[in-house]
Amino acid sequence: MASVAGSALSFARPVKATNTNSISLTSARKGNAFLRMQPVPMRFAVCCTAKKETVDKVCDIVKKQLAVPEDIEVSGASKFSDLGADSLDTVEIVMGLEEEFKISVEESSAQSIATVEDAAALIDRLVAAKSSEKPSGKPLE
Missing domain, CATH: 1.10.1200.10 (ACP-like)
Structure with missing residues (x-):
């Protein structure tokens, strides 16, 4: 479980993120925040460096x-x-x-x-x- 105090985020136990495409914090109850990983569709963009x-x-x-x-x-x-x-x-x-x-x-x-x-x-x-x-x-x- 994570808690938010001011602008700092602390965790009661270590959290290992395996997919960092999207991280969102949602509040189930006032004063508590939960870390939730959401998959995000990957978008392919080609960036040309040549003329x-x-x-x-x-x-x-x-x-x-x-x-x-x-x-x-x-x-x-x-x-x-x-x-x-x-x-x-x-x-x-x-x-x-x-x-x-x-x-x-x-x-x-x-x-x-x-x-x-x-x-x-x-x-x-x-x-x-x-x-x-x-x-x-x-x-x-």
């Missing part, structure tokens, strides 16, 4: 590289493996992305790419880093 234009280009390249049928949707959340890509296909996708965006992807970074969104976010970071590089000491003409 939409980059995601769209990557989707097009992946569809072309894997010969994905027109009726199959490819989005930022699409996993290469779910689209039928094996490790060789993934290497070829990365090579296509390097060519399209004029970047170079290190092997360690390429191995962390599992989804279209992963690839697009990496591309945006590499393009931003490339554009922020200083000129190589050559005088401007």
